[in-house]
Amino acid sequence: QKEVEQNSGPLSVPEGAIASLNCTYSDRGSQSFFWYRQYSGKSPELIMSIYSNGDKEDGRFTAQLNKASQYVSLLIRDSQPSDSATYLCAVNAGGFKTIFGAGTRLFVKA
Amino acid sequence: ETGVTQTPRHLVMGMTNKKSLKCEQHLGHNAMYWYKQSAKKPLELMFVYNFKEQTENNSVPSRFSPECPNSSHLFLHLHTLQPEDSALYLCASSQDRDRGDTEAFFGQGTRLTVV
Numbered sequence: 001q002k003e004v005e006q007n008s009g010p011l012s013v014p015e016g017a018i019a020s021l022n023c024t025y026s027d028r029g030s031q032s033f034f035w036y037r038q039y040s041g042k043s044p045e046l047i048m049s050i051y052s053n054g055d056k057e058d059g060r061f062t063a064q065l066n067k068a069s070q071y072v073s074l075l076i077r078d079s080q081p082s083d084s085a086t087y088l089c090a091v092n093a094g095g096f097k098t099i100f101g102a103g104t105r106l107f108v109k110a
Numbered sequence: 111e112t113g114v115t116q117t118p119r120h121l122v123m124g125m126t127n128k129k130s131l132k133c134e135q136h137l138g139h140n141a142m143y144w145y146k147q148s149a150k151k152p153l154e155l156m157f158v159y160n161f162k163e164q165t166e167n168n169s170v171p172s173r174f175s176p177e178c179p180n181s182s183h184l185f186l187h188l189h190t191l192q193p194e195d196s197a198l199y200l201c202a203s204s205q206d207r208d209r210g211d212t213e214a215f216f217g218q219g220t221r222l223t224v225v
Contacts, residue, residue: 034214042218043217044153044200046214090153096160096206097158099152
């Protein structure tokens with residue numbers, strides 16, 4: 001059973017702090033990794049994709065991938081109240097079957 | 111808007127009803143997906159179509175019947191559903207080559223309630 005695990009949270013951080021979201025996956029053959037943001041009552045919105053080991057930065061967001069440890073993370077710098085949402089980690093090991101984690105709820109306190 | 115449009119946004123249906131969910135993508139993508147999202151559970155992949163051919167059927171009960179007439183349109187036909195089928199049904203599309211390793215873009219979803 002291929003799995004993607006996330007801490008459900010809520011993760012609470014003060015405004016301006018760094019939020020760190022973590023994800024582990026079970027399939028060592030996984031090649032593609034995604035982070036989605038989902039606001040309450042809305043659909044998931046892609047914010048980052050990463051395919052190789054290391055860091056990938058996009059604005060306030062940094063995705064980190066470590067395939068040896070089967071670990072992917074998302075850092076949000078200068079967190080804003082508008083970042084409060086559920087963050088979904090998704091992993092694809094080939095084909096069209098992308099597996100999603102249950103998500104981590106992030107709450108940024110003003 | 112994301113370029114993926116779903117209708118209706120909300121649907122309440124009885125267990126003996128037949129209804130259909132519609133999805134249309136305006137992104138020129140070749141792959142389309144149906145996902146189910148229940149409270150506190152991960153997104154569950156239901157069906158995948160690539161160039162309007164079904165490539166995945168994730169052990170979905172036959173009371174859910176997908177239809178993909180072309181690469182831009184996807185339907186999910188519903189009949190004799192159960193209350194536990196109440197969930198958010200999400201359509202997504204992606205521009206996949208062979209490996210399905212590109213990003214999926216989601217529609218706004220249909221909130222389905224079965225009574």
